[in-house]
Amino acid sequence: MSQLQALTKRKSVREYNKRGLKSDALSFVDQAIRPPYAVDNGDKIDIRFLEDGHHVKTVLGGLAGYAGVMIEAPHYLAVLVEPIPEAYRAAGYYIEKVLFDSMEYNIGSCWVHVAEPHMAKERLGFDSDKQLVALVAIGEPLEDNAIAKFFQRIKANKASVYSPGGYGNLEIEYSDTQSDRTSTVDLVYLDTWGNSLTRDELEQRNLLEIYTLMKNAPSWGNRQPWKFIIDGYDIVLTIQNNERGDIASDNLDGGIAMFYFDLAMNQRGFSGHWHNDVENTYHVPEGYSILGKYTVE
Numbered sequence: 001m002s003q004l005q006a007l008t009k010r011k012s013v014r015e016y017n018k019r020g021l022k023s024d025a026l027s028f029v030d031q032a033i034r035p036p037y038a039v040d041n042g043d044k045i046d047i048r049f050l051e052d053g054h055h056v057k058t059v060l061g062g063l064a065g066y067a068g069v070m071i072e073a074p075h076y077l078a079v080l081v082e083p084i085p086e087a088y089r090a091a092g093y094y095i096e097k098v099l100f101d102s103m104e105y106n107i108g109s110c111w112v113h114v115a116e117p118h119m120a121k122e123r124l125g126f127d128s129d130k131q132l133v134a135l136v137a138i139g140e141p142l143e144d145n146a147i148a149k150f151f152q153r154i155k156a157n158k159a160s161v162y163s164p165g166g167y168g169n170l171e172i173e174y175s176d177t178q179s180d181r182t183s184t185v186d187l188v189y190l191d192t193w194g195n196s197l198t199r200d201e202l203e204q205r206n207l208l209e210i211y212t213l214m215k216n217a218p219s220w221g222n223r224q225p226w227k228f229i230i231d232g233y234d235i236v237l238t239i240q241n242n243e244r245g246d247i248a249s250d251n252l253d254g255g256i257a258m259f260y261f262d263l264a265m266n267q268r269g270f271s272g273h274w275h276n277d278v279e280n281t282y283h284v285p286e287g288y289s290i291l292g293k294y295t296v297e
């Protein structure tokens with residue numbers, strides 16, 4: 001199993017060992033959330049480690065988690081963000097990178113929606129102008145974590161996942177077997193909205209693996225709201241706006257997708273960059289937003 005095949009098996013962890021993280025895992029988290037954050041607009045986010053998970057769960061009951069039901073975890077991260085779309089995306093991107101890398105330390109995680117950001121911030125005693133946009137439950141997964149074992153095995157072969165090419169070689173199964181996931185071909189259009197490609201066409205363009213990987217990105221309520229438009233060598237990311245009118249949520253999902261896209265491209269030997277402010281020359285319909293364009297450098 002390659003490292004990215006392991007990623008196709010990644011899932012949110014909702015049951016944790018009650019004991020806290022071990023010291024090597026804690027120091028990984030400590031390092032990873034220390035600013036400056038290596039992402040565009042990283043100066044607009046502030047990530048805090050909340051050690052006492054029991055306290056957090058107690059004070060945030062009814063205010064965070066789907067339907068106000070908090071996930072019980074030994075620790076949490078609190079994600080504070082300037083309330084603008086590009087900062088939400090930066091948070092989604094950077095946090096997801098930390099969570100991906102943290103699997104190496106047997107850290108399981110789950111994003112937690114914050115329904116009442118003002119009250120939640122107050123209950124946590126945060127003094128900040130930024131918006132508490134999400135929490136992330138973190139801890140040792142209760143069930144045996146095959147992904148962590150895999151990461152630990154490959155650790156011997158490389159200095160760190162942060163080292164160049166440190167994510168290992170890409171080799172992904174092309175199966176569309178996960179029943180709760182959108183089929184790969186439904187994610188991608190060519191040139192303009194609605195112009196789908198077949199599986200074979202995606203494969204001929206060497207793109208099937210990238211979009212197969214993308215489907216594994218987490219999203220609010222597992223909405224999988226992404227559509228990609230291939231424009232020459234560039235890729236445009238669009239997101240279906242959620243019914244709650246929650247811009248933060250759409251852009252967090254978008255930032256998370258941008259991270260996985262970058263990762264997949266990096267594995268293919270490409271480096272590129274996401275840009276904001278893309279004109280809608282693609283006939284993207286109402287109800288969707290264009291969040292960025294990836295250009296290969």
Ligand SMILES: Cc1cc2nc3c(=O)[nH]c(=O)nc-3n(C[C@H](O)[C@H](O)[C@H](O)COP(=O)(O)O)c2cc1C
Nearest residue numbers: 010011012065066111112113218219220221222252
């Ligand atoms: C912004 C965001 C908020 C989320 N909030 C919650 C939450 O409050 N409770 C929960 O159980 N899962 C939450 N999730 C996790 C998603 O439900 C999960 O990623 C999705 O169902 C896909 O499952 P997977 O992560 O196991 O692949 C959230 C995910 C995101 C991206």
